[in-house]
Every structure is written in C-alpha cells, then in structure tokens.
Amino acid sequence: MKVENLYKYFGSLEVLKGIDMEVGKGEVVVIFGRSGSGKSTLLRCVNFLEDPTAGTIEVAGLRLEGGHRGHQKREQIRQVRLRAGMVFQQFNLFPQYTTLENVMLAPVEVKGVPKADARSIGMDLLTKVGLADKADEHPIRLSGGQQQRVAIARALAMEPEVMLFDEPTSALDPELIGEVLSVMKSLSTDLHMTMIVVTHEMGFAREVAHRMMFFNDGVILEQGTPDEMINHTKYPETKKFFEAVL
C-alpha cells in the first residue's frame, strides 16, 4: 500500500505535513513517536476514518484521494475499508453480541457470507487467537487482552490485504500485553500479513518489524530496519525518544 503526499489539517492545525510512505506486501511497519505527532491520524487516514485534506491513499490497487466528499466517495471508501482491517486501542467490540457473533457479523452483513460458513470461519479465527472456548461469551466477560484478540479475529474475518493497528496494547494491563503481541507476531510469521502498527512496544518492533518509522511533528523523521533505528539513529529527536522509551 502507498501513501502519497498526504496532508491533514484539523481546522488550522496541520497534523500531517506531506507524508510519503510505501509498504510492501507482507511487510510489517511499526510507526512510533510522541502523542500528537500525527501517527494515529496517519493510520486513520489509510482507511479514511479521517478524511485527508489532500493527498492520495492506495490500498491493494485501489487509489483514493482525500479532500472531497461525494456519494461515490462513500462507496469507494467502503471498498478501501474492506481491504484494510483495523484494530483499535479501545477494542470497540460490540457488547450486545457474543465473541463469535462479533466475528461473524461483518462477513454476514457486509459480504453476504452464509451464516454457516461465517460461523466456521469465525471459530477457525477464534481458535487461531486462542479463544475458541470463549465463543459464546459476551465481551464484557473477557479480559482486555482477550477482547483485543477477539478484535483481531473480527478484523481478520473480512480477509483484509493489510491490517492497521492503532496502539493495540496501550489500554492493556502489562500482564495482558504479551498475549496480544504474540498473536500479532503470528499474523506476520504464519499469515505473512501486511501490517502497519502504531505502538510504543519496542520489543515487539525489534522482533517483528521489518521497518520502523519515527514520526515527529507531522513528518516521518527517520525510518529504517529495527537494527538501524535502534542502534544507529541519525537524528537527535529520535535518540531522545528512544532514550525515554527503552
């Protein structure tokens, strides 16, 4: 997927200042930086949860420009979203459905998958994230880590080309972070999923990421392989950030 020349203003506040980014198939990119640097905004522009002020997004061959809103645009946005799954910091599971129903809902409603097929796909995914036994529980009964894993399964059910993770472990108690990160790792090693992850988990980045990007003040200040970034930073800001985090 590609991001070209992306700008995003919130009113008069320029949050994204001309971002260019390319992510290859199967690549895992970790984006990190201070809060307010724009990294979440960038992620949310990819599936148009935020509408870019200017620039182009390309996901799995679909190109879409930011900036204007029309009827056709809505359908095109939907098409992009079908190719990009998202996992939120706050999980956002649907409380009135069981976990299995949460996973099944979108394929049945949006893609018209027959319920029986959706059910087996759902159980399969829940097994993959290690929660098959919780299929008939409601989210309220699950721990944060379990909910987030269900959220990952829910996004995977739509068979996306790329998975977007918006600080997936930031709302979790420390002992629950590991289970989510290991699921994410298996997505890369087992499924070779293309992933863009906004996170502070440097351990995860070091292990799983192919590329790390340091976001600062609306621009990508530096990027490179984990080894390059952690050991050979070029910019002082990056160094400062690492010192604070590692």
Added chain:
Amino acid sequence: MKTEPGAGVDRPSAAVPAPPPHGLARQVEDFNARIPFTLKVGLVWLAIAVLIVLGFSQGDFDVQWMRDHLWRITKGVWVTIFFSVIAITMAVILALVGALGRLSKNSIAYGVSGFYTSFFRGTPLIVQLFLWYLALPQIGAAFRPPINEYFIWTAQVAGVVGIAFNYGAYMTEIFRAGIQAVPHGQTEAAEALGMTYRQRMRKVVLPQAIRIIIPPTGNEFIAMMKDTALIGLLGTTLFWADPFRVAQLDGKSDFRNLEALIMAALVYWALTAVFSFFQRRLENRMSKGYVRGVQKPAGSKAGIRYMPGSAGGGPGGGGMMVEMPEPDDDGPGPETGGQGH
C-alpha cells in the same frame, strides 16, 4: 514567650454550643429518633388526608353519589391506556425519524426535523389538539368531496394523533441523546469493517441506543396518560370517554363536580402510581448493566447485561456510568413544555 496558635489574631467570638438536652426533652428526642422516617411521612400523609376529608364533609359532600358513579369513572381507565399505547407507539416512530433527522448531514432531513421539534415543543399541547380537530377540516374544505372528508377526524383520532406528534417531538431529544450516547468507537469499528450507514445503525448503534432510551420513554408514557385527559376536552363520545370526560359530564349534570373530579383525579393518581412503580423496577433492571460488579457468575442462565462502551478498554471503559449528553438547544420555544412533564 511561647505563642499559642491563634494568639493575637482577631477571632470572631466562638458560639458556645448549647448544652445537650437532658431529662424529659432528651427522652422525647430519643423516642423521635427511633421512629423510622417512612413511618413518620406516612403519618403526615394520613393527617393531610384526614384534614381534607373533614374539610369536605363540612360542605355538601355526597359520598353515595361517588359510590354510584365509581364504576363509570374508573371504566375510563381502559380508554386512557388504549389512547396512550397507540399514541406512544406513533410517538416512538416519529421520535426515531426525528432523531435521525437531527443527526443527519442532509439539509432536508435536518431542516424538517428541526421544524417539527421546534413547533411541537413550542406550542401548547391543547392548542395543537384543537388544531388537529378543528383546523384540519377547514383545510380540507379546499378540496372537493370525497377528499375533503379525509380531513375530518373524530375527537378520539385527532386527540391521539395530536398527542403522538407532541410527544414525538419531545422524545426526539431523548432518542437523539440515546443514539449519541453510544460510544463513537462503536461506529468507527463498524465503519472500519466496511458497514454501510444502514447496517451500522441497525446492527450496532440502535440496539445499544435502545437500552438507554427505554427508561426515559417509560416516563414519557406515564406523563402521556395524564395528558390524554385533554382528549376528552375535544368532545369524545361516551364510549371513548376517559375518566376526566366522564367526571365532567356526570358532575355537571348532577351538580356533583367536586365528587366527580376528585374521583377522576384519584383514578389518574392511582394509574400513575402503579405504572411508576413498574417504571422504577424497569430502571433498576436496565441500570444493572451499567454498574461494575453486578455480574452473574460464569455460566449463569440469567441474561448477561451488556454495557454500551464497556466492551472497550482504556480509561472509562468497563463499568462506566453512561450519561446522557445534554440535549442541544435548537432554537426558539421552550424545550420542556408546561404540560405536566
């Protein structure tokens, strides 16, 4: 020289506390404190009732007349309930459409719903009822028969429609607030999965909103039952007469207005008391899901209470009290009518 704290600082003369009561005064106070508050309140009510009854019995008060007409007046309760059920059903539909309109980016939807809520909240209910009953036929006169006859409604129909439109306007705010109370993350998750607006609303947002909307709607129903008394004022037939209408007719013809109206008032009072009791129980049941800690053990058959927004982590997640956001002020006209709400 050691200074004491406060020494040298001007202090207002401290009031010397009164000595605690002792002897008989103390005994009375203790006795008073031991009686449960509720019992005392009950006695106060009893005293008020006795005073009222004594007061009435001084004048020309015909209890026998009341006994004779009790059945006629109480029978009207069925009419009240019937009208209210029909009206609330219509009002719910209007409120849902209205709320979606208030939340819409479409200028037509927003404009029409804004006009609707402003007008029907900004004018007295009684005026609206008469508009439906008397004004509509006049508009119909502009058309040729048989079309013009569609504009002529009976008092019952005009009354129920009028109440439905009026309450629908107020309930629009309730519905709007309920929909907005569903955490935005839910909408985002549904959008990220590729759902259309309709799919989102039907499957994710509205089911959660309904849970928030039900208790205030119950309150609206109770208020509505009282307002149905106004329908009789349009001149319903005896078959469709609510307790107030019956009391009016019978009371006037026998010059027993006080007896008749008191009975009607008591009937409505009892009606609202009964429904309020169930309403409170309903509210308790609905709020169970909002308070952390009231969770049944795993495997329990009792319905799992879900909390909108609790299926999310982070600050405020998992057990927050969901508050209804303040409704907007959308223009001229009082928001809550002086109509017994």
